[in-house]
Amino acid sequence: MRIAFLVNSIAGEASYYTTTSLALAAIARGHDIFYVTPGDFVLRPDDSLHVRAVMPPIAKQKKADAFIAGLNDAGLPIETINVGELDVLFLRNDPSEDADDRPWAAHVGAMFGRLAVERGVITVNDPHGLARAQNKLYFQDFPEAIRPATLISRSIDEIRAFVADHKRGVILKPLQGSGGRHVFKVASNKESNLNQIFEAVSGEGYLIAQGYLPEAVEGDIRLFLMNGHPLERDGAYAAFRRVPAKGELRSNMNAAGTAAAVKITPEILRVADMVRPKLIADGMFLVGLDIVGDKILEINVFTPGGLPNMLELYGVDFSADVIGDLERKVAIRKNYGNRMANNVLATL
Template sequence: MRIAFFVNAIESETSYYTTTSLAIAAIARGHEVCYATPGDFVLRPDDSLAVRVTTPGAGKPKSADTFIADLNEKANLKTIDIREIDVLFLRNDPSLDADERPWAAHVGAMFGRLAVERGVLTVNDPDALAKAQNKLYFQDFPKVIRPSTLISKSLDEIRAFIDSQKRGVILKPLQGSGGRHVFKIKSSKESNLNQIFEAVSDEGYLIAQGYLPDAVEGDVRLFVMNGRPLEKDGCYAAFRRVPAKGDIRSNISAAGTAATVKVTPKILEVAEIVRPKLVADGMFLVGLDIVGDRILEINVFTPGGLQNLEKLNGVDFSSSVIESLESKVKIRQIYGSQLPNAVLATL
């Protein structure tokens, strides 16, 4: 099986990324992996779709650091027909390209659709990813698992919403990731609200969410695969993201730390509520960020933290993800194009 990981840029990949763990797990299971980036697709006059892929050096890597070094220094570049790929795994973050390379932000979903039309299993399903380019996608899920939310570019609307929330609000860009430009606002009368509004609104619409008191301990990142919590050897793929002292952001990329967490019936109930839509949308692997009985965010593009989980719990979750892809490829070989990509993605 050949798996192509679609990422923002080869040079920005790191040893601690979840994509790296998945790639190493695939190689360990005897598969070939390669990487593609937004500028690598070619749609030719005969309507064939080609892609230039970067393949790491031959052999099983000794470590994640070795793998990344080989990917950057010893990689082979070649252009192949998209049909030579069994799985196209879309793992790019559109928000990282939104400012400097806006043309690149939606390439994964665009060419992912073309790959699907040519028989390539593509996860997560590109049609659903096209609808999830920003946090508006989250608003399609049941209200019972969402905090009170306002989306607007009007400072007056935002002030009024803040006044309606006794515990304050979290204000952030509608399209963003990694904890960038995330602020806690306690009162609409805060002296720096205008400056915060200007800083965040430069990136487009703002999303304001009622603050959840339990967030002071961070949030729980729960991986969901095929619509159900990822579990192996009796251990759930979940960890608590603890914010740094004096910071409201629990993102690991924003100095948050990972800690073990007990997955409670309440957490499982929240996951069960979102399961039907995740399955219907063909969302193969996602990360739910949960506080209490609410979800703050659903990461459908680049859910990260598998390496943290594997170190904390000594469980190889990455292999379970690859094993699931193996099963889907076998089903595709039997059924051909009879099963839509979105259906196959979450079987």
């Protein structure tokens, strides 16, 4: 296969990223991989779509650190590829990272991903589904039973009233955002710094206020779904508990959270069952659920991270399973051509 990974920037990639693990798994299985950034698409006058891509050197770089060092080699040539020559375009860019400094880049994956689909390239997650999931409002389309009580507003009066109704406290965060940035817990609507918190979060647009779940003190569970089903091999699930650092509210890994092994219960599997129909309908191939108790805090459809942690925790390389499933999809595409819609094939 020829697989292109769309990322926010080459320099921003890291050895512990899920994208790195997926790329190394693809290389190990004999595939050609390319890295593409939001500024690398070219739509020519003849309506052909090309990408200016970097092909990492792979001869001796089988370890993640060496791979990333090679990927950032300034001397690497840029290869212009007709998108139609790719088998898979894997959209792994996070729109929220570009929303402030490069707003033009935030939605490039969905925009050009749709053009790639029209040219017969398997594109995951499906760009039409991603276009509907550009911010956390997408979460409100899922069943109420698995969502915490939620308010979305830019009104401080609405926020205060919501806080007053939730005696266990409220989590405030921006509607558009990721990585735990500007996430606050508010215990009471009489907190002296509520106005300052509101100003900090509302500066990024709309706010989400969610009723605080006491179980979150132990962290949340990141569970990977592939094709709408929990990613699992031989009884081991691609899941881990994200444990917050001492004195830290957030369990995000880039906020000093740590990964711990977790047992997946029937309760957690029931939560996954509830979100499956929509994820499949939207062509969401690889997704990360953040679960506390029987509620989902977030559904990560752009760049769910943490897949390499499973190799350390359980000795299972789930990245190989993901690449193996893409091989299966490419075989189906060869048999059916473009008669099968991308969103169907993405989660088949």
